[in-house]
Amino acid sequence: MAEGSADMVRISPAGDSAVTVEFADGIDDAINRDVIALDRSLAETPIPGVRETIPSYRSLLVFYDPARIRGASLTERLAARAQTLKPEETPARRFCVPVCYDGPDMDELAALKAMTPAALAAAHAEGHYRVHMIGFAPGFAYLGGLPEQLATPRLDVPRQLVEASSVGIGGAQACITSLPGPSGWRYIGRTPLTLFDAGRKEPAFFRAGDLISFFAVTADDHAALARRAAAGEMIAEAL
The missing domain is CATH 2.40.100.10 (Cyclophilin-like)
Incomplete structure (x- = not known):
């Protein structure tokens, strides 16, 4: 468990080339803003080796290239990134x-x-x-x-x-x-x-x-x- 912009985030393996960053168990606008903020943060300031991100209601699925970054290292970097999110600054169309x-x-x-x-x-x-x-x-x-x-x-x-x-x-x-x-x-x-x-x-x-x-x-x-x-x-x- 890692402390993030929501109360807690949980980062778990999803196969051998993806991890899931979970912000909560339910559906909530504030939690969804955290998910979108992390998604956009990774788009604007990429972590080398991350290939694709897929946001959902309460979590972000992050695909990566194991030849470029290990899952443990990615987990640490995602946990650190989650701590600095500022979803209120994320522009919305x-x-x-x-x-x-x-x-x-x-x-x-x-x-x-x-x-x-x-x-x-x-x-x-x-x-x-x-x-x-x-x-x-x-x-x-x-x-x-x-x-x-x-x-x-x-x-x-x-x-x-x-x-x-x-x-x-x-x-x-x-x-x-x-x-x-x-x-x-x-x-x-x-x-x-x-x-x-x-x-x-x-x-x-x-x-x-x-x-x-x-x-x-x-x-x-x-x-x-x-x-x-x-x-x-x-x-x-x-x-």
Whole structure:
């Protein structure tokens, strides 16, 4: 155990060429900021031999080249780096994302919450969201910051196919899908934003640590924005 910017961090081997830096056991914005701060610190001031880093909700997976640095030495250097983190100084990108609130679970979820669909959409759009991690599928964005009143268990029976760019709720989390696929989340809308495109310089649109707000658009607005996005135009307003 090593003392870090969170109360304690634990650094453990993950195979023969990676270590996991764990900041906590639960999901928390402050802990996630520590994870992102360490990730960016390693990007800005690399440790020789580190090949790749993958942030999650509460930990950072660090891949390294054993021919260039030993795991024990890397562990010591990561522990020392964790002690000097200043997550409050880590800049965050901010985006305002359009959503058409016509998802397949909107009416059922609104009834479950004793709200009108319009009220549920408004409550969702009032949230302040943080990208905790990218995972499950390339570009899939896991979001913290869902208003407590909207937290809802996932479906008992997952759907076999959910379209890309769907906006969903799963427990106390929110998400935006990146590729078509199965899911047990409850989906209340869709955005014309393309979250993953292998042809872009950065294939995943969002990064862990980004801040997101949503605003409602009509189905016609969604279609128009989708055409603009397909033409390469930026449709998520950077704040």
